[in-house]
Amino acid sequence: MSGKTAEVVKTYGLDAQGITRKAPTHWNLAAPALYEHAVRRDEGLIAHLGPFVVNTGAFTGRSPNDKFTVDEPGSRGHIWWGEFNHPITEASFDRVWSRLRDYLADKELFVQDCYGGADPRFRLPVRVVTQYAWHSLFIRDMLIREFDEVVLRDFRPEFTIIDAPEFEADPMTEGTRTGTFILINLARKLVLIGGTRYAGEMKKSVFSILNYLLPLRKVLGMHCSANYGRNRDDVALFFGLSGTGKTTLSTSPDRTLIGDDEHGWSDDGVFNFEGGCYAKAIRVREETEPEIYETTRRFGTILENVVIDPETRRLDLDSAALTENTRAAYPITHVPNADAGGVAGHPRHIFFLTYDAFGVLPPIARLTPDQAMFHYLAGYTSKVAGTERGVTEPQLVFSPCFGGPFLPLHPRAYAELLGEKIERHHVRCWLVNTGITGGPYGVGRRIAMPITRSLINAALDGKLDDLPTEVDPAFHISRLTTCPGLEADMLDPRASWADSDAYDRKAAELAARFEVNHDKFERA
Structure with a gap:
């Protein structure tokens, strides 16, 4: 079997984390070698034309209720404890880590040394140790790779992620909710993942860490895709939770993709956190x-x-x-028209994407800076089937900053940074409904992606800038009253419903939910 194994000399090896080895360790293998190992280990199938197909078992999405942050003195005062950030004690973490180290000693392991963050000034060196070969390929696809053998030999990670899907915690003695766990220890700079084969937990752990570190340096972490048009100063950001169209809408043949999911915004512009797409x-x-x-x-x-x-x-x-x-x-x-460097200028446009299962929001609306901040803190969408375990149909959700599960700090820390940047760089903001129109979910129809794309292209070209609008105070938007090429009943959701009274009731219900949610931040 080809590839670099335990014989590799590392200045900073796994022993630095207290992991003793009685089995092979494969260092920084390229895709062909990882394919060979994955096939040998019966981890999946090679499909026609070459992709590698895997089954993640019981977990086909993230398990947010099994994610914990260690409650320790250095980070305790910064963490936004509550719905998304669950505490676990240092002692519980140590018990899991002690057993996991013993478990890993005789397991074949795969290691990738890579980075989170395309901007070298804010780049995070990350070592990812996995039990599965395909998980190693996944993180090699997703993060930013290092190809220099000398740098790899002396690579010193700032954070290490240990991913062991077949190892489970003991909830009775180790403080977890179930046998599945994602434990982030900011003091030890260590992430432990077990009991789930879903690879997305690794990439989102890196995102959460960057979202903790970078705002403390006045860099905004963003759950968004990004692309640019004629040049690197013609940047657009697409915020949204999974299933709202971030990847689809940012991957456009007439614009250059910066990244599809996670970005930072510094004083010099936007940069991708990753080297791949999901x-x-x-x-x-x-x-x-x-x-x-x-x-x-x-x-x-x-x-x-x-x-x-x-x-x-x-x-x-x-x-x-x-x-x-x-x-x-x-x-x-x-992606043929992607910018592999992952760095560009400041945004000209920001699009907040929402899958509105209520069917009461228009396909696009202009936002004033104040309206933009309202919707950024709201992060309204409908959680679509499969994104998280147990979700089988759309559920209303408010996820602040369109990424609540990945925000270690209070949402206001991110909102203040975004508001400053929108004002300084005169960014145009839009709310885009990629969900339902003509009735609620189950009655209405989903807005066709070509319609959404054409509206976004019109906004990017400045064709919507001077069109008349009507302020809708209930939803904090400025709704377009006319738009070339779009029927009036698409711009006015109420007109698209067969029963106007039913629309009014559903719209009032959603508007009330918006206000209750916003009140949480007003009181905070």
Whole structure:
């Protein structure tokens, strides 16, 4: 078997973390070698044309209730404890870590030394130690790779992630909720993951760490995709939770992709946190999403929970037999018009994407700076099926800053940074409904992606700047009253409903939920 194993001389090896080795350690293997190991270990199947297909088992999405942050003196005063940041004691962490070290001693391990953050000034060196070869390939796809052998030999991680899907915690003695755990220790600069094969926990752990470190340096961490047009100063950001269209809308043939999910915004501009993309693969079509579709036919792409014929190795991208949350993980270099450097200027436009399952928001609306801050703190969407364990149909959710589960600090810390940057750089802001119109979920229809894309393109080209609007105080938006090429009943959701009274009731219900949610931050 090819590849670099335990014989590799490392200045800073696993022994620095107290991990003794009685089995092979594979260091910084490239994709072909990781394929070979993954096949040897029966971790998945190679599909027609080369992607690697895996089944993540019971966990086809994140498990946010099993994520804990260690309650320790150095970070305690900064953490926004509560719904998203659950505390665990240092003693409980140590008990899990002690058992996990013993468990790993005789396990074959795969290590990737890489970075979070394309801007060298804010780059975080991360070591990811995995039990599965395909998890090593996943993180190699997702983070920023280091190719210099000398740098790799002397690589010293600032944070280390240990990923052991087959190891489970003991809730009775170790303070976890279940056998599944994601434990972040900011003092020890160590993340432990166990009891889940879902690879997204690794990448979101890096995101959470950067969202803790960077705002303390006046750099905003953002759950958004980003692209640029004619040049690197024509930047657009697309905020939104999973399933709202971040990856699809930012991957456009006439614009250059910076990144599809996680970015920082410094005094010099925007930079990608990652070196890869993690797109939803369910019902991807060559006609409507050609760039993403092509990645599902490429060597180096990992397809999670996509149905495959084990004989012909042909994919069924339409099947949700395993989950709606089928995923494609691939290096950003798989996208033909991507900027592999991942660094650009300041945004000209910000789009807040929401999947409105109530069916009462327009397909696009202009936002004043104050309205933008209202919607940024609200982070309204509907949680779509499969993104988290147990979600089978859309559920209303307010996720502050469009990324509540990944915010270690209070949302106001991020909102203040965003507000300052919007004002300083005169950014135009928009609310975009990629969800339902013509009625609530189950009655109405989803707004077609070509319509959404055409509206965003019109906004980017300045064609919507001077169109008349009508302020809707209930939803804190400025709704367009006319738009070339779009029927009036699309711009006015009430007109798209068969029963206007039913619309009024549903709109009032959602508006009330907005205000109750906003009151939490007013009182904070």
